[in-house]
Amino acid sequence: MGRTMAEKILASRAGQETVRAGQFIEAEVDIVLGNDITAPIAIREFAKLGGDGGGLRVFDPERVVLVADHFAPNKDIKSAEQCAVMRRFAREQNLPYHYDVGCMGIEHVLLPEEGLVVPGDVVVGADSHTCTYGALGAFATGVGSTDMAVAMATGRLWMRVPETVRIVYSGQLQPWVGGKDLVLHTIGQIGVAGARYMAIEFAGPVVDALSMEGRLTMANMAIEAGAKAGLFAVDDTTRAYVEGRALRPYCSHRADPDASYARVIEIDASQIEPQVAFPHLPENSRAVDQAGNVLIDQAIIGSCTNGRLEDLRVAAELLRGRQVHAGVRCIVIPGSQRVYLDALREGLLEVFVEAGAAVSTPTCGPCLGGHMGVLAAGERAVSTTNRNFRGRMGHPESEVYLASPAVAAASAVAGRIVHPDEV
Amino acid sequence: MTIKGRVWKYGDNVDTDAIIPARYLNVSTAEELAAHCMEDIDAGFAGAVRPGDVIVAGENFGCGSSREHAPLAIKGAGVGCVVARSFARIFFRNAIGVGLPILESPAAVDDALAGHQLEVDLERGQIHNLTTGAVHPAEPYPPFMMEIIQAGGLVPYTMRQIEAEREAREVSR
Numbered sequence: 001m002g003r004t005m006a007e008k009i010l011a012s013r014a015g016q017e018t019v020r021a022g023q024f025i026e027a028e029v030d031i032v033l034g035n036d037i038t039a040p041i042a043i044r045e046f047a048k049l050g051g052d053g054g055g056l057r058v059f060d061p062e063r064v065v066l067v068a069d070h071f072a073p074n075k076d077i078k079s080a081e082q083c084a085v086m087r088r089f090a091r092e093q094n095l096p097y098h099y100d101v102g103c104m105g106i107e108h109v110l111l112p113e114e115g116l117v118v119p120g121d122v123v124v125g126a127d128s129h130t131c132t133y134g135a136l137g138a139f140a141t142g143v144g145s146t147d148m149a150v151a152m153a154t155g156r157l158w159m160r161v162p163e164t165v166r167i168v169y170s171g172q173l174q175p176w177v178g179g180k181d182l183v184l185h186t187i188g189q190i191g192v193a194g195a196r197y198m199a200i201e202f203a204g205p206v207v208d209a210l211s212m213e214g215r216l217t218m219a220n221m222a223i224e225a226g227a228k229a230g231l232f233a234v235d236d237t238t239r240a241y242v243e244g245r246a247l248r249p250y251c252s253h254r255a256d257p258d259a260s261y262a263r264v265i266e267i268d269a270s271q272i273e274p275q276v277a278f279p280h281l282p283e284n285s286r287a288v289d290q291a292g293n294v295l296i297d298q299a300i301i302g303s304c305t306n307g308r309l310e311d312l313r314v315a316a317e318l319l320r321g322r323q324v325h326a327g328v329r330c331i332v333i334p335g336s337q338r339v340y341l342d343a344l345r346e347g348l349l350e351v352f353v354e355a356g357a358a359v360s361t362p363t364c365g366p367c368l369g370g371h372m373g374v375l376a377a378g379e380r381a382v383s384t385t386n387r388n389f390r391g392r393m394g395h396p397e398s399e400v401y402l403a404s405p406a407v408a409a410a411s412a413v414a415g416r417i418v419h420p421d422e423v
Numbered sequence: 424m425t426i427k428g429r430v431w432k433y434g435d436n437v438d439t440d441a442i443i444p445a446r447y448l449n450v451s452t453a454e455e456l457a458a459h460c461m462e463d464i465d466a467g468f469a470g471a472v473r474p475g476d477v478i479v480a481g482e483n484f485g486c487g488s489s490r491e492h493a494p495l496a497i498k499g500a501g502v503g504c505v506v507a508r509s510f511a512r513i514f515f516r517n518a519i520g521v522g523l524p525i526l527e528s529p530a531a532v533d534d535a536l537a538g539h540q541l542e543v544d545l546e547r548g549q550i551h552n553l554t555t556g557a558v559h560p561a562e563p564y565p566p567f568m569m570e571i572i573q574a575g576g577l578v579p580y581t582m583r584q585i586e587a588e589r590e591a592r593e594v595s596r
Contacts, residue, residue, distance in 0.1 A: 146521055
């Protein structure tokens with residue numbers, strides 16, 4: 001019987017011929033990731049692992065990546081202390097891949113871009129959106145700080161080999177429909193626990209034709225369906241992206257045609273219109289035409305979901321020569337220094353500023369209500385981020401509507417949630 | 424190990440922003456986090472929860488972020504155990520990792536109402552609702568996960584492993 005992508009990658013890193021869904025394994029990890037929220041706890045637990053003598057070293061300094069992105073540039077004194085803990089640890093352990101303000105990006109934009117994650121890797125990150133790297137054909141999953149500490153110390157971590165849901169997209173995409181709309185629609189279909197504990201394989205002609213940016217957006221939101229990983233087969237698009245970036249040799253995996261799946265879902269993507277997910281769950285998605293009259297106070301364009309160059313290009317296309325609505329604060333956050341520089345050189349940042357949008361240095365900031373766009377009671381935001389839980393972007397009585405960069409930019413101009421064709 | 428306390432009942436998809444809002448993630452000790460546990464969905468919880476109390480919830484408890492601050496906040500608040508119909512994957516890992524007892528038992532969830540008295544026997548995986556008198560079994564843990572729980576979490580468990588490997592190396596020398 002054939003094997004899924006998850007079974008193939010995990011077997012290769014568990015030193016076994018084959019592994020099967022449901023089996024518990026100890027996998028070798030290729031990259032261990034943490035950020036300024038999760039790493040301080042991991043560093044504390046790592047110190048405990050060293051025992052009284054201390055002096056424990058990470059298993060491989062080149063495989064531990066630390067990124068100050070959530071509350072950085074430091075939003076307050078406590079956040080500054082957390083970044084300081086991480087900086088001190090990076091120095092003590094001689095970690096070459098510690099990304100601080102000025103060279104950092106939002107971790108899941110940064111790591112693929114820098115070639116730190118390559119196809120075939122097993123990646124564990126103390127951040128739930130670590131599943132983003134499935135777009136590259138890596139088995140990447142979110143874990144907690146204690147898991148991160150153990151993985152930093154040993155280079156290994158226990159895992160349960162997940163069952164897989166295969167989602168096959170066919171048809172022709174409508175104008176303004178991209179990876180964000182596909183994944184929001186899918187979560188609407190299967191629910192926020194629809195792939196709980198499982199891996200998702202995104203497949204079919206529509207995703208085969210999708211850009212790497214679009215795939216990264218889809219894999220990123222696999223966790224919003226409860227998934228452990230969101231995987232794409234390695235193809236020419238992957239190889240074109242990875243060539244010239246990969247810091248290590250890589251391994252191409254794809255599922256066997258006779259692999260065993262928990263569920264196979266066929267989606268006719270021709271029917272999918274630009275989507276918006278209503279508060280307070282990502283599964284509350286619907287076609288933007290059915291949104292009704294939702295007035296907005298803020299539009300966020302950025303994040304680990306949609307902070308890449310292609311996303312900013314789409315937003316700029318809609319904002320060029322137009323003005324952000326008088327009642328709306330539009331905040332654009334390039335996902336990394338590289339994206340920022342590319343957007344600057346292409347003239348996109350000029351478009352945003354002329355349209356009346358604010359442009360920020362890379363940060364997760366507003367996505368989790370940290371800083372750079374926190375909402376007051378009763379306020380509403382349309383956002384290209386990934387979660388719209390109660391209080392996610394600020395006050396518990398505020399609301400977040402999830403959408404693509406096209407819908408967010410168009411809505412910023414209209415002052416209410418609209419289809420991009422309306423502006 | 425037996426846990427005895429009152430039920431705090433919640434619904435499906437209690438997310439990590441509800442358990443501990445991100446605005447408090449600039450601190451990381453269980454005590455500091457506990458003061459804001461469940462704040463946005465149940466403002467009275469942190470002030471009134473007593474040691475040993477049990478959170479009882481629906482499907483997909485702990486969905487969302489990987490923040491270990493969530494089980495730490497619950498543990499710091501003195502909660503003895505979380506019983507749910509099901510748990511989100513990362514929350515499940517984190518709870519095991521930090522030594523917060525969690526049990527899956529749909530029947531126990533359906534039976535329990537806020538304020539009921541529960542007695543939870545972790546070794547036997549049994550939930551006794553003292554108010555209704557009903558006794559419910561919970562999903563058993565795989566053996567190696569039970570070892571992590573009995574060791575007090577993943578860090579002490581791993582320390583034992585590291586120590587055992589070191590001894591094995593010295594013996595073979």
